[in-house]
Amino acid sequence: MSAIAAEVQQSIATPSLAQVLEHPGIWRRSSQHQPTVRAISTGMPSLDARLPGGGWPLGALSEILFENDGLGELELLMPTLAAMTREHRRVIFVAPPYQPYAPALQAAGVDLRFLHEIHATPTEAAWSMEQCLRSGCCAAVVGWLPDIDYRSLRRLQLAAETGDACAVLYRSAVHAAQTSPAALRLKVSNSNEATYVDVIKSRGLMQGVTPPMRMRA
Amino acid sequence: MLWACLRFPGLAFAAAFAALPEDVPGALLEDNARRRTVAIVNPAAQKLGVQRGQTVAAARALCPSLVVRARDKAAEAGLLAELAAWCYQFSGHISMAPPQCLLLEAGASLRLFDGWSALSGKLKQGLAALGHVHALAAAPCPAAAWVLAASFDGCVVQHPEQMLRLLNDIALSRSGLPAKSVQALRSMGFRRLREVFALPRPELTRRIGREGMHWLDRLRGHASEAIPAWQPPATFFQRIEFDAELEGSEPLMFPLRRMTQALANMLAARDGGVQLFRLRLEHTRVSFTEIPVGMAAPQREAARLFELARTRVERSTLHAPVRAIEIHAEQLPTFRPPLRDLFDPVRGEGLDWSALDERLRARMGESALRQLSAVADHRPERAWRHGDGSTPPLADLRPRPLWLLHRPRPMRPTPARVLAGPERIESGWWDGGDLRRDYYIVGTRQGQRAWAYLPAGSHDGWMLHGWFA
Numbered sequence: 001m002s003a004i005a006a007e008v009q010q011s012i013a014t015p016s017l018a019q020v021l022e023h024p025g026i027w028r029r030s031s032q033h034q035p036t037v038r039a040i041s042t043g044m045p046s047l048d049a050r051l052p053g054g055g056w057p058l059g060a061l062s063e064i065l066f067e068n069d070g071l072g073e074l075e076l077l078m079p080t081l082a083a084m085t086r087e088h089r090r091v092i093f094v095a096p097p098y099q100p101y102a103p104a105l106q107a108a109g110v111d112l113r114f115l116h117e118i119h120a121t122p123t124e125a126a127w128s129m130e131q132c133l134r135s136g137c138c139a140a141v142v143g144w145l146p147d148i149d150y151r152s153l154r155r156l157q158l159a160a161e162t163g164d165a166c167a168v169l170y171r172s173a174v175h176a177a178q179t180s181p182a183a184l185r186l187k188v189s190n191s192n193e194a195t196y197v198d199v200i201k202s203r204g205l206m207q208g209v210t211p212p213m214r215m216r217a
Numbered sequence: 218m219l220w221a222c223l224r225f226p227g228l229a230f231a232a233a234f235a236a237l238p239e240d241v242p243g244a245l246l247e248d249n250a251r252r253r254t255v256a257i258v259n260p261a262a263q264k265l266g267v268q269r270g271q272t273v274a275a276a277r278a279l280c281p282s283l284v285v286r287a288r289d290k291a292a293e294a295g296l297l298a299e300l301a302a303w304c305y306q307f308s309g310h311i312s313m314a315p316p317q318c319l320l321l322e323a324g325a326s327l328r329l330f331d332g333w334s335a336l337s338g339k340l341k342q343g344l345a346a347l348g349h350v351h352a353l354a355a356a357p358c359p360a361a362a363w364v365l366a367a368s369f370d371g372c373v374v375q376h377p378e379q380m381l382r383l384l385n386d387i388a389l390s391r392s393g394l395p396a397k398s399v400q401a402l403r404s405m406g407f408r409r410l411r412e413v414f415a416l417p418r419p420e421l422t423r424r425i426g427r428e429g430m431h432w433l434d435r436l437r438g439h440a441s442e443a444i445p446a447w448q449p450p451a452t453f454f455q456r457i458e459f460d461a462e463l464e465g466s467e468p469l470m471f472p473l474r475r476m477t478q479a480l481a482n483m484l485a486a487r488d489g490g491v492q493l494f495r496l497r498l499e500h501t502r503v504s505f506t507e508i509p510v511g512m513a514a515p516q517r518e519a520a521r522l523f524e525l526a527r528t529r530v531e532r533s534t535l536h537a538p539v540r541a542i543e544i545h546a547e548q549l550p551t552f553r554p555p556l557r558d559l560f561d562p563v564r565g566e567g568l569d570w571s572a573l574d575e576r577l578r579a580r581m582g583e584s585a586l587r588q589l590s591a592v593a594d595h596r597p598e599r600a601w602r603h604g605d606g607s608t609p610p611l612a613d614l615r616p617r618p619l620w621l622l623h624r625p626r627p628m629r630p631t632p633a634r635v636l637a638g639p640e641r642i643e644s645g646w647w648d649g650g651d652l653r654r655d656y657y658i659v660g661t662r663q664g665q666r667a668w669a670y671l672p673a674g675s676h677d678g679w680m681l682h683g684w685f686a
Contacts, residue, residue, distance in 0.1 A: 070665030070684035074619045090570060098620035101683060102591040102601035106608050107617060113606030117587045124581055131576060134514075135568040163566070190664030216666070 037183075037204040040166060043079025046213055047197065051184065052204040056080055059164040060183035060203070061157040065173045069097070071195045072216050073188045075108075077168060081140060082109035089139035092132045094118045095125040097144050126152045133159035133167050140166040150179070157181045176200060188215075219324035219333070219375065221308075221355040222362035223340070225300065228317040230257045231349065232292035234284070235457050238471055242267065243284040244276055255285075284460070293317075295455070299479045300349065301447045305486030307340060311447040312359070318366065320359050320444060333373055347478065356380050358438035364393050377438055384436060385411035394432055398425035410436075449486045453494070453546040455479055462538035466530050469498070469542060473530065474523050476544045481519035490515025490552030492579070495545045496526060500537035508533050514566060514576075515552045550579070595644045596652060597621060597682060615640060616658065618668040618683030628669050628681040632659030636666065641673060658685070 039053030048054045056062055056077075066073040081091050091114060093100055102112060118128050122145065129143045133156065141160075145152075148169070160167035169182070176187050185201040189212075196212040225231075230245050237243050242262035244255045253273045265280040276283055293316055301311045301319055307330065310322035323336060330336035337353060344351050354365035355373040361380050365372055368391050374380040387410045389399050401424055407413055413421065413433070422430045434440035457472045473496075484490055492515045496508040510529050516522060553572065568576075577586050590604030593612065601621075616637070638657030645651040653673035660666055668683035 068661075068663045068665050069620065070618075070661070070667050070686055072666070072685065074686035078619070096620075098684065098686075099601075099623055100589060101597075101618055101621040102589040102608070103611075103613065104617035104619045105589070106591045106611055107614070108619070111606075112589050112591065112608055115589065115606065117589060118577065118581075119585050119587070120581055124585075128577055128581065128585075132573065135566050135573040137568050137570050137573055193660070193664055195664060 085111035303482035
């Protein structure tokens with residue numbers, strides 16, 4: 001116990017104040033300096049413009065909360081996943097709710113040799129997602145964990161930090177009101193025959209409220 | 218060759234009293250004495266005046282709370298094996314010399330550990346930390362090391378002549394000769410090995426027999442001997458039974474710490490780790506609580522293993538008192554210290570894909586992890602398969618959904634509008650899997666985009682087959 005406590009204390013004590021102030025979660029009114037968020041482009045300029053760092057945050061958990069299947073929620077991610085697999089970096093789908101359809105993935109530009117699919121029960125899914133994130137050999141881990149609790153979310157966020165991987169979690173939009181340790185939360189919703197993407201939380205977001213992005217006409 | 222002999226005088230006591238806290242007075246009985254007398258006592262009992270040779274009744278009179286136990290030979294052998302496992306980190310050739318000694322070939326390890334003083338320092342420090350009283354001696358031949366450890370703790374001799382000089386001074390009673398030979402030699406007036414070594418060989422053989430002579434040869438390194446090498450076991454199991462039934466999780470911590478320490482020693486010896494072990498808390502002969510302790514990555518550190526086991530035990534509810542505890546670890550995967558690249562910053566645990574793959578399959582089964590392949594077929598069900606990620610060149614550029622339902626299902630409510638289609642897919646008459654369908658991209662009232670079909674030429678009977686997610 002004491003060893004762990006000491007370790008924690010050390011990791012808290014080591015960084016200097018300047019380093020602490022670099023954290024994207026801290027912004028001082030006096031500074032002009034935008035906190036840096038490491039990110040990878042979403043491949044969609046209008047979405048990049050809405051996200052701090054200009055894309056999906058790296059080494060962090062992102063949540064995509066969607067109202068229904070088939071709103072284009074997975075399409076959001078495809079350009080990034082395609083780019084990763086083409087660079088021979090691994091992408092993992094954990095517990096997808098339907099069969100990921102190989103011809104469509106191929107058409108989206110994904111190199112299927114670097115895409116893996118994990119079938120798992122809900123508890124195993126959270127475990128395997130954490131393992132993949134932590135391992136440091138996966139570029140992105142995408143999970144469908146409908147009933148995940150706050151503690152597990154926190155674990156995933158930490159695992160993503162440890163492995164410097166891009167973690168994306170798909171959940172139902174009913175969870176939008178709950179608190180979450182995720183660095184980025186997007187809501188995909190539909191009204192008047194169009195799909196909108198709304199940034200509901202983002203670490204390091206400077207400007208005020210941005211209008212939702214209109215995705216599918 | 219340099220053989221080190223470790224002698225554990227407290228082994229019998231430690232084995233019999235595995236779960237006894239230090240402040241409880243305990244006494245071990247003499248092996249096969251007709252009268253029940255005390256053989257070994259712990260400091261707590263000694264403080265109260267209990268001594269070796271007292272009868273149990275006398276000892277009990279001095280100290281009513283004294284815990285008395287007989288020797289447990291099986292537990293002693295187990296403890297010695299445990300110590301052998303721990304020593305395995307210092308030498309590849311360990312041999313057990315029951316009841317209380319271990320022999321290590323240290324000559325080959327000297328360079329690695331930077332000489333004898335550093336090596337013996339590590340041994341002594343480690344054993345002291347484990348709480349084992351011990352004596353250590355080293356000599357060019359194992360029998361001599363064994364004898365010297367009993368008489369001269371801490372002595373090390375590298376040269377045979379020096380070894381002989383030391384052996385000369387050993388009293389016959391401690392020379393390791395059979396008791397009968399010692400008796401015979403003593404009655405002839407011999408006291409020390411020096412005098413025996415000086416005797417002419419044929420006469421000596423006649424007096425102490427071939428066996429005794431062979432032992433003297435082994436002592437002096439004149440006879441070659443094969444020392445059986447101890448092999449680390451492939452799985453780990455340990456059991457501690459309690460005298461009384463223990464209530465709650467708190468009293469279990471002491472034996473638990475011992476067990477996880479033993480597991481860690483064994484892992485260090487195997488150069489392995491453990492990712493899952495089971496604790497079995499026995500309530501009665503038939504009822505028990507089983508607590509699996511799993512971890513994210515293979516571990517081998519004693520403190521970490523204990524911490525994990527402790528949290529699991531504390532969290533679980535014990536519905537009855539515990540009378541025995543067991544620890545099982547069947548799968549001992551290789552332990553990988555995180556790999557470090559010289560230039561790249563390490564990401565996470567620094568596993569490579571094959572290690573992660575192995576870890577996931579080990580826990581979730583072989584079929585849990587899959588890859589997809591595209592297949593050149595027009596039928597949606599056959600246009601993909603689980604495979605190795607191979608793909609034919611993309612031929613069809615018509616939109617396809619990212620999600621395919623495992624089985625098409627009737628679409629209710631029926632689509633609000635048709636966005637594209639129909640696209641007739643008619644194929645497979647040659648292999649019995651023929652289908653004739655008109656596929657449409659349709660929208661629902663919630664704004665979802667779906668891939669649905671109608672039987673060719675029909676206008677109702679919508680079947681949902683995929684989502685444009």
